[in-house]
Amino acid sequence: MGKLDRFGRDILEASRQDFVGPAGNQEVLVNQVCAPSNHAADHVLDRLVSDTDVPAHLITRVYSRFIERAYGSLYKGGAWKAEYSFEIQPHLEEHSLHWKVHGTSQLRMAPPAHGHQKAYDKAYVEAETRVLNQSKIVITTCANAYLHSALMQEEKQQILRPVKFDTIVIDEAAQAPEPDVVLPSACATTRVVVVGDHKQLGPVVPERNLCSPYVNILKMPFLERMLKNPRRWEASTMLNMQYRMHPSIRSFPSSQFYDSKLEDRVAIPHRPELNRIWPEAKEHRRFIDCRTPQSMGLSPELTRTCDAALTENKTSLKNVGEAKVAAGLCSLLLKQGRCEARDIAIITPYRAQQYEIRGRLQKDIPGSKHILVGTVHSLQGSEREFIIISFVRSISDDVQDIAPSEEATSMGDSLALREMRKTRLGILEDSRLLNVALTRAKYGLVCIGNSEVLSNGSKDYYDLIQDLKRRGCLVSREDFLQNGRSSQRLIRHKPRRCLNA
Incomplete structure (x- = not known):
């Protein structure tokens, strides 16, 4: 409730600080904010854009490759039919990574994607890395934080991180499965801030081919597991404003x-x-x-996204x-x-x-x-x-209400109906x-x-x-x-x- 105001100020303060490296060069510190769902990530973006004075070009929202394709990205061949696509709010699209990449000189000077896909993809990746390293706040979902190739790459059995993040904030952590909290956290070089409310909804686990014990582990919110340890209370703060x-x-x-x-x-x-x-x-x-x-x-x-609601017997x-x-x-x-x-x-x-x-x-x-x-x-x-x-x-609609409202709570009401x-x-x-x-x-x-x-x-x-x-x-x-x-x-x-x- 007040958490965005609190950690928004902290992120803003951290984003204003630069780091002087061993060689005496000043390096821009990049901070990452992750959330379990696209809606939650966009909400963070909206608040940071509207409620802070961070310039728009320093805030970048990274969507999944599927969503990027739906909005015109030609990386790896561009659009193809997908069953699910998230709708980006029009006033937020200018902050997206794919939007900013399309305006870079690297991509304007690159050969056209049609007929020169490999050369175009190489220029696209270079433009992504440049945009991200020029940002101070990068916002994405927890899954994209360790799956999106602009944030984490695998080359010759090694994991490469094109962008180094000083601070990583996990928002709505109670809704994220434990791997979605732990894996992005591993990318932080200085600190990890976990924000959430264990009295709100936990993770949605849509996979139906997993064994029951593993499903129960995934359904256990990270925050709930942490707060079961009394020592963790000392490192936690309730934001009651x-x-x-x-x-x-x-x-x-x-x-x-x-x-x-x-x-x-x-x-x-x-x-x-x-x-x-x-x-x-x-x-x-x-x-x-x-x-x-x-x-x-x-x-x-x-x-596989957290945008899914629970259903009962494959129906709703x-x-x-x-x-x-x-x-x-x-x-x-x-x-x-x-x-x-x-x-x-x-x-x-x-x-x-x-x-x-x-x-x-x-x-x-x-x-x-x-x-x-x-x-x-x-x-x-x-x-x-x-x-x-x-x-x-x-x-x-196939059941008749046999008792009016006044009788439903009376002593004569049917116990079976109640x-x-x-x-x-x-x-x-x-x-x-x-x-x-x-x-x-x-x-x-x-x-x-x-x-x-x-x-x-x-x-x-x-x-x-x-x-x-x-x-x-x-x-x-x-x-x-x-x-x-x-x-x-x-x-x-x-x-x-x-x-x-």
Whole structure:
């Protein structure tokens, strides 16, 4: 929460220091920041670019060769069809390694790739090395730190490192498998800084052909293993100052997951134009009680990246009703709240719901491309002004709810029904997933879900919904949609001012 502000200043300070070598020559120290996923790495890049005074040419983002090819790189033959490609945000692309390489004199003077591929590749590698050595901060994923050929090369059974890194920072280390923390750390010449929260999501291990003990080892977060050793506590520091969330958004995660130790170091002014969603100046949360059914949806095969969400039995879940509400919220924010699309993110535990929401946005809202839609796992480490969470879990579309809400919690409720609901949350039962989802928002948070099913399935959700009820933040889906339609009519029929009046 406040970690980027803290280690961002440390990186900035380290990047300003140069090293005088044995021969008396001044050498530029290069620092590397690694994160488990592309989303988390881009978030670090965005913050360093927007919140520090480091010149843009000194910050370089290294994407994988697959992504570079998708964005025009002709190294090793250029583009070829891939099943998965990460979308680079337009305002960040100028900081990428492949973008900078294309503007170097080495590549401009190199022979064309077509017909002279080896000569072109040689010039490309030389340009990469030059760009990286002229940078002070290099940002990449943990995997790319030891797999990307611009950062680590193998020649005659020897490992060559074209760039030497003084300090290496591993961000969101709790989400990275242990090898993804240890291997990049081996490249540091002076120090390693490991940053993360062991109370948030751990590694995703998509491989299904590994033996169970090895999978369990990979699922153990590096930070959790470190903190099991009492001596490691002396070398650790809890950053309890949070610089992201509105105090009302911070309140529940702090009391539920961090023993009420989080303190606010942020001032977020109230925006009256958003009163239709968050009517109270001191309360920037909303829970839309959506009783629409869940259904099965196909989920793509998991890739080797950390951007994959957990699936159950090679399938995933979606909730069309919640997707419609999420799209309606986005429309309200963009039209009435005068918000930008890049300030909004929609997160969900399930990949099928991610695609359902993305399809709904493309259909209903022109220009919604820059609204970020992803799984909780893939967006850990990210933040946005406005976060919409779709929990998905509800009564299945082939199951009839035999008890209304008032009777579901009474003494006469069926024990079998209560037990069935208690075990229906699946991956949502992981309290770390809820913690991550609730702590991405800066100004406003909206949760969409079946309050009854969620409350009966987990104590964390029960406590959350009771807290929101006490503060008047719970609204039914029908009331919200009716309120939204009224707002849209007011916008469309707002009388124009007479210029001559």
